[in-house]
Amino acid sequence: MQNNREIPLREQNIVLIGFMGVGKTTIGSHLARKLYRDFVDIDQEIEQEYNMPTTEIFKTYGEQRFREIEKEHILKLCRNTRLKIISVGGGAFLQEEVKQACLASSIVFFLDLNWNSWKDRLKMLVDTRPNLQNKTLAEIEDLFRSRQNIYAVNHSKIDTDQLDAEEVADYIIQTLNLGWELYQPTRGLN
Numbered sequence: 625m626q627n628n629r630e631i632p633l634r635e636q637n638i639v640l641i642g643f644m645g646v647g648k649t650t651i652g653s654h655l656a657r658k659l660y661r662d663f664v665d666i667d668q669e670i671e672q673e674y675n676m677p678t679t680e681i682f683k684t685y686g687e688q689r690f691r692e693i694e695k696e697h698i699l700k701l702c703r704n705t706r707l708k709i710i711s712v713g714g715g716a717f718l719q720e721e722v723k724q725a726c727l728a729s730s731i732v733f734f735l736d737l738n739w740n741s742w743k744d745r746l747k748m749l750v751d752t753r754p755n756l757q758n759k760t761l762a763e764i765e766d767l768f769r770s771r772q773n774i775y776a777v778n779h780s781k782i783d784t785d786q787l788d789a790e791e792v793a794d795y796i797i798q799t800l801n802l803g804w805e806l807y808q809p810t811r812g813l814n
């Protein structure tokens with residue numbers, strides 16, 4: 625496994641984690657554009673590979689198969705790439721191996737959003753997220769709360785409640801610049 629001691633901090637992949645709908649895909653694409661990096665969205669990669677939406681993949685092959693493919697995609701990126709912005713699915717960190725690979729090879733940002741703000745987004749998410757379907761609001765809240773512990777280990781947590789997607793991307797860039805300068809300063813290198 626490529627680990628972060630072998631990749632200069634400024635070249636490490638940036639991985640966005642968090643519950644469904646917190647904005648990983650939207651914020652990740654802003655971040656990639658602003659940092660002139662490639663953006664990889666794992667859900668979209670899997671949908672392209674299977675040529676069907678996630679809901680159909682769950683129905684046809686089951687969640688377990690989706691998780692296996694998700695793991696393969698993420699481990700491959702962690703082993704073989706740098707300088708990417710990667711949005712992983714909301715359930716990717718359920719798999720310990722995925723979590724450890726991301727934490728060892730990349731800078732992991734947890735996009736946090738409180739339940740009250742999140743539930744306003746439910747309507748626009750439910751058709752495309754199989755794990756939100758056929759559940760009561762109380763069951764979805766339970767899922768939301770039980771998932772928080774898989775995101776708890778990260779390199780930086782960003783509170784997104786009061787920010788639009790572009791502001792979150794700018795805030796992540798400020799955080800990165802602070803960390804890069806602190807731990808691997810450019811001053812005096814030449």
Ligand SMILES: Nc1ncnc2c1ncn2[C@@H]1O[C@H](COP(=O)(O)OP(=O)(O)OP(=O)(O)O)[C@@H](O)[C@H]1O
Nearest residue numbers: 643644645646647648649650651713714787788789
């Ligand atoms: N900071 C934000 N403020 C307001 N709305 C946002 C913000 N970030 C994302 N959104 C909106 O929330 C919806 C979900 O965002 P997005 O698809 O990026 O979430 P996601 O974390 O990638 O979800 P998933 O894990 O299910 O793929 C989109 O309609 C997006 O426009």
Ligand SMILES: O=C(O)C1=C[C@@H](O)[C@@H](O)[C@H](O)C1
Nearest residue numbers: 644678713714715753754755
């Ligand atoms: O949190 C989840 O379980 C999921 C989140 C989405 O990003 C997709 O990866 C899929 O819909 C499952």
Ligand SMILES: [Mg+2]
Nearest residue numbers: 648649667711
């Ligand atoms: Mg997404």
